[in-house]
Amino acid sequence: MRQAIMPKPGIIEFQQVADPSPKAGQVQIRVQRIGVCGSDIHVYYGKHPFVSYPLIQGHEFSGVVEAVGHGVDNIKIADKVTATPQEVCGQCPPCRRGQYNACEVLKVRGFQAPGCAQDLFVTEADKIVKLPDNFIPEQGAFVEPVAVAVHSTGQAGDLTGKNVVVSGAGTIGNFVAQACKSRGAKKVLITDISDYRLEIAKQVGIDAVCNVKNQSLEDAVKQEFGDDGFDVGVEVAGVEASLKSLVTGVGKGGTVLIVGVYEEMPKVDMSVVCEHELTVKGSMMYRHDDWVQAVEWMASGQVKTAPLDSKHFSFEDYLLAYKFIEDEGDKVMKVMIDLN
Numbered sequence: 001m002r003q004a005i006m007p008k009p010g011i012i013e014f015q016q017v018a019d020p021s022p023k024a025g026q027v028q029i030r031v032q033r034i035g036v037c038g039s040d041i042h043v044y045y046g047k048h049p050f051v052s053y054p055l056i057q058g059h060e061f062s063g064v065v066e067a068v069g070h071g072v073d074n075i076k077i078a079d080k081v082t083a084t085p086q087e088v089c090g091q092c093p094p095c096r097r098g099q100y101n102a103c104e105v106l107k108v109r110g111f112q113a114p115g116c117a118q119d120l121f122v123t124e125a126d127k128i129v130k131l132p133d134n135f136i137p138e139q140g141a142f143v144e145p146v147a148v149a150v151h152s153t154g155q156a157g158d159l160t161g162k163n164v165v166v167s168g169a170g171t172i173g174n175f176v177a178q179a180c181k182s183r184g185a186k187k188v189l190i191t192d193i194s195d196y197r198l199e200i201a202k203q204v205g206i207d208a209v210c211n212v213k214n215q216s217l218e219d220a221v222k223q224e225f226g227d228d229g230f231d232v233g234v235e236v237a238g239v240e241a242s243l244k245s246l247v248t249g250v251g252k253g254g255t256v257l258i259v260g261v262y263e264e265m266p267k268v269d270m271s272v273v274c275e276h277e278l279t280v281k282g283s284m285m286y287r288h289d290d291w292v293q294a295v296e297w298m299a300s301g302q303v304k305t306a307p308l309d310s311k312h313f314s315f316e317d318y319l320l321a322y323k324f325i326e327d328e329g330d331k332v333m334k335v336m337i338d339l340n
């Protein structure tokens with residue numbers, strides 16, 4: 001089978017390797033689609049702090065089951081599936097608490113462990129998430145980023161009837177905004193500095209958008225929420241200014257949820273957190289249940305993914321996908337690699 005390997009940043013080489021076969025408890029998947037995400041781009045540029053090269057990328061994917069190992073009876077050949085990428089120890093304190101997404105020795109496939117950028121991928125049956133028969137391959141590859149949104153919004157407490165501001169309208173921000181609506185938020189305002197991304201946010205039905213290049217968050221909040229303001233701010237952009245505006249803007253007793261990744265350590269006025277009795281919450285990836293919920297919300301149409309499907313490249317053109325993302329800047333949401 002074909003396998004794509006990144007020997008060092010900025011280079012992808014293809015090699016022929018033996019087909020991996022499933023051992024007991026494992027499943028062999030013919031990979032159909034792989035999504036390229038922000039963390040992959042960090043790896044491509046050699047800017048990911050926790051990887052070493054060579055590595056095999058790919059952690060957002062879908063495929064069809066081709067073979068199952070001994071003892072696997074709940075997954076059948078031809079099932080449409082995706083799979084969680086975390087390798088965890090099961091022994092450390094977070095794992096023992098069930099918080100295995102924060103395992104002390106967590107390895108994520110595509111980063112610290114080999115990913116799925118190959119024709120056939122073998123994984124443990126308990127990492128498999130089944131997809132509805134009517135899902136197209138693209139939907140399967142979107143489950144991972146949707147699961148990020150499911151998990152993170154689950155960290156923000158009960159969102160029923162709440163006003164929410166989501167800062168950052170890229171793929172994750174978009175799904176976070178949709179997940180807030182799925183969790184019963186009254187109104188969601190999403191902000192960005194890209195009109196293109198805000199247009200996609202409108203297409204998936206987010207209540208209100210604001211380009212913070214043209215309008216301050218404060219004005220937009222007044223316009224959309226009036227005197228009620230907002231109860232929850234979700235920082236997805238990974239930008240200090242955005243974090244500051246959420247901390248100072250959210251209503252007293254409100255919550256600020258951190259989903260973004262910061263290249264530099266942001267400075268925040270903790271006296272506002274103190275005096276306004278704010279809750280600041282973090283979120284780390286997801287757990288298996290979040291993936292199942294993601295599939296349900298996608299199947300019911302509560303979370304829409306099609307408008308985010310920007311462009312596809314063939315497996316051989318993997319590198320062109322990165323060049324496309326580089327050239328298009330903020331005019332791209334999700335780029336996918338087509339294998340089979």
Ligand SMILES: [Zn+2]
Nearest residue numbers: 037038039060
């Ligand atoms: Zn990803």
Ligand SMILES: [Zn+2]
Nearest residue numbers: 089092095103
């Ligand atoms: Zn652990």
